[in-house]
Amino acid sequence: MRLSDALPKEGSQKRKRRVGRGISAGQGASCGFGMRGQKSRSGSGTRPGFEGGQMPLYRRIPKLKHFPLIGRKEYTVVNVGDLAELPANTAVNLASLMDAGIVTTDDGPLKILGNGELSVKLQVTAAAFTASARQKIEAAGGTCELLD
Template sequence: MHDFDLHAPEGANKKKRIIGRGQGSGRGTTAGKGNKGQQSRSGGKTYIGFEGGQMPLFRRLAHRGFSNYPFRKIFQVVNLGEIEKRFENGETVDPGSLIIKGLAKGNVPVKILGDGEFTKKLNFKVAALSASAKEKILKAGGTVEGAGND
């Protein structure tokens, strides 16, 4: 036995099964596809949900209503308690400063929620604020610019 006598474990490399090469091969004539029918034909496929000609379930069920999913607004959520820990008095809280402090990631608007204690006087320039967050910020002497109550 040599150090570099490498080989695959038994059963790892299987011989490819060649079909449709005559009767003597054992896989001739119908080539393992059975006898006749759509599935034995070249290109014989059906669409997903096909039920053999019966009216498919997705067409039998009524589709009603409206989904707001395509039109939803996605926000990154940051709580006032986290902002209290990472910001000093007089600083401006905007998406750039939140990214620098590790509270938000880029390209998604930020919404500030009012969870936690808040006592610092900060200036907020964010996409959205909750009503409780706005109340706490103003009570602490801070300012809010360009954010509606969402």
């Protein structure tokens, strides 16, 4: 096989349509763009997403219900695995975690997540627990207390 043998398949390439070459050519004068108007002029009609002056979809969406969670609760999150380095029978809350250096910033109420392993008995006081975090803390012999 030679480089000259590498040709496109028969019928796969069509020639470019020649428009504006008289009425017998099929696409004469207006070239298939109709008579007048914005879409018949040269250049690209309108930009993508333009809806004729109506507020476009990409700007309407955030105004609809349930998009931004208004009043969304922000938590300071800590994984159970991070609590494993604390000594046994420690009272764990947001202030004690900041003193221990496990948490550096107060981003809101404390929430305990269940990633990691725990083998130390702790008394944890937090605003929220995931189900797996509560299970791991209680399996290690600790207690989970919810704040109001």
